Amino acid sequence: MVTMSDPEHIQTLTIHDKLKNVIYKTVWQEKQKKYFLLDEERFSFYRFDMHETKDSPYTIHELNAIVRKQCEQVKKKHHATGEKLLTFIDTIYVNGEEKQHLIGEQGDIFFRIYIVYLNTDVIHTFNSIYGDFLDKDEITLIPQSMHTTLFLRNTLKKDNFLLLYIRESQVKAIKVTHGFYEHMYTLNLGIDSVKKMYKDNGIGNYWYKNYDFIENNELAKQLVQETLEFYSQLLCKWLQDNFCSNTDIILVSSMTKNGHFLERFNKVYSKLSNNYIVPFHRAQKLERFGKNRDPEDMDILVSLNRI
Numbered sequence: 436m437v438t439m440s441d442p443e444h445i446q447t448l449t450i451h452d453k454l455k456n457v458i459y460k461t462v463w464q465e466k467q468k469k470y471f472l473l474d475e476e477r478f479s480f481y482r483f484d485m486h487e488t489k490d491s492p493y494t495i496h497e498l499n500a501i502v503r504k505q506c507e508q509v510k511k512k513h514h515a516t517g518e519k520l521l522t523f524i525d526t527i528y529v530n531g532e533e534k535q536h537l538i539g540e541q542g543d544i545f546f547r548i549y550i551v552y553l554n555t556d557v558i559h560t561f562n563s564i565y566g567d568f569l570d571k572d573e574i575t576l577i578p579q580s581m582h583t584t585l586f587l588r589n590t591l592k593k594d595n596f597l598l599l600y601i602r603e604s605q606v607k608a609i610k611v612t613h614g615f616y617e618h619m620y621t622l623n624l625g626i627d628s629v630k631k632m633y634k635d636n637g638i639g640n641y642w643y644k645n646y647d648f649i650e651n652n653e654l655a656k657q658l659v660q661e662t663l664e665f666y667s668q669l670l671c672k673w674l675q676d677n678f679c680s681n682t683d684i685i686l687v688s689s690m691t692k693n694g695h696f697l698e699r700f701n702k703v704y705s706k707l708s709n710n711y712i713v714p715f716h717r718a719q720k721l722e723r724f725g726k727n728r729d730p731e732d733m734d735i736l737v738s739l740n741r742i
Contacts, residue, residue, distance in 0.1 A: 454560055470742060472579040472734060475609065479517065479552040480578075480616040481509050489541045498524075498537060505548050518569060520553040520576060526614060549615055551578065578616075580609055582738040587685055588614050590720065597679050601688035602731065603627055606670065608679055620677050624669060626690060632662045646694040656695075663696045667703040675707055684712040687733050691715070 454473075483505050502522050509515045527534045527546040537546055553576060561568040561576075568574045580598060588594060588611065598609040604625045610617045633639045638658045641649060649656050674680045684704070690696050691714035701712050715733055721740045728736045 454557070468573050468575070470575045470577060470738065472577050472738060473557070475578045475580060475616070475619050477554050477557045478520070478578045479513075479515055479554070481505075481513065481515070481550040481552075482613060482615045483508075483548045483550075484545070484613070485548060486545045488543050492539045492541050493537050493544070495538055502548060502550075506550060509550055509552070515552050517552045517554045518558055520551045520569075522548065522550050524548050547614070551581075577738060579734050582741045583687075583734050584609065584611055584616070585614075586737045586741065587611075587715075593683070595682050597674070597682050597684045599684050599686050599688075601625060601686070601690050606673075608674065608677070610679055610682070618677070618679075620673075620679070622673050624666075624673070626688070629663070629666050629690070629696075632666060633659075636662050638662065649695065659695055660699060663693075663699040664703060667696075667700045670700070671703050671707055680704070680707045681710065682708070683710045685715055686712055687715045687730050689730050691730055 485501065506519055506522070509519075524537060524546050527537050527540075527544075529540045529544050530542040534540060537544070557576070558569070561574070565571060565574060580600075584598060587596065587598070594612070594614045596611050598611060600607040600609075602625050604623065604627050606622045606624050608620045608622075610619070630639070630642055633642050636658050638655060641655050641659055644655075649659055671680060686697075686700075697712070697714070704710070704712055715730060721736055724739065
């Protein structure tokens with residue numbers, strides 16, 4: 436969650452608690468803007484590719500009519516539940532030339548409409564505390580990884596990739612196709628599992644050693660590499676089972692600091708795919724607000740920059 440009273444005063448809170456408890460803790464900040472970065476599973480995502488030929492300039496009324504029509508499709512065809520949270524358009528091309536805006540353009544036009552729905556249970560939870568919160572300008576709900584996904588897509592100029600989070604207790608994979616969410620998967624095979632493998636193999640104390648220290652101990656190096664390769668095999672098997680092994684991986688995790696892990700992970704993944712794994716390394720393009728950020732803070736950092 437991010438609270439903001441003005442651009443000079445930004446407070447970030449990362450809270451692992453029941454959603455209702457988190458909301459209660461923010462009620463006293465009545466006049467501050469509040470941005471809740473929630474798990475993607477609380478939302479539904481839809482993308483529509485639009486292609487048409489216009490012999491007159493596009494108007495805002497025509498665009499609104501198309502968005503309404505696609506929202507109706509989401510309800511009827513996809514049986515979406517909950518409420519529409521936000522819509523936006525991008526990837527605009529007019530006569531083959533990329534454009535920033537659609538209004539006023541004419542000719543051979545292509546653009547994408549994105550629609551995000553918020554699940555009913557989340558709406559009820561917020562409404563029980565804030566009333567009709569969707570009508571309140573000071574409360575904004577955002578899928579946790581959405582700004583990161585869009586930032587990477589625009590920075591890398593890539594429409595297809597896998598955003599992979601390896602956290603303490605869980606791994607989360609977000610498959611991005613044509614610039615937006617396609618599927619999301621979670622697995623209980625996080626950093627805690629790797630630490631346990633280290634301990635089981637008698638090298639628990641080497642978890643905290645740097646790359647060079649391990650390189651100078653041949654036995655420890657072999658055990659570390661075998662442990663990390665086994666973990667990488669489990670991870671890649673899971674990705675393969677979920678059809679996520681045929682694309683480049685952007686890795687967000689403190690594990691990116693472990694050179695041996697990146698070597699092993701890339702080695703195992705290269706046997707499944709010709710694609711590559713890279714750590715999230717775009718933070719130098721972002722304002723950090725006077726604080727060094729851990730990899731786990733990337734979603735918050737990117738969202739702060741875009742907000």
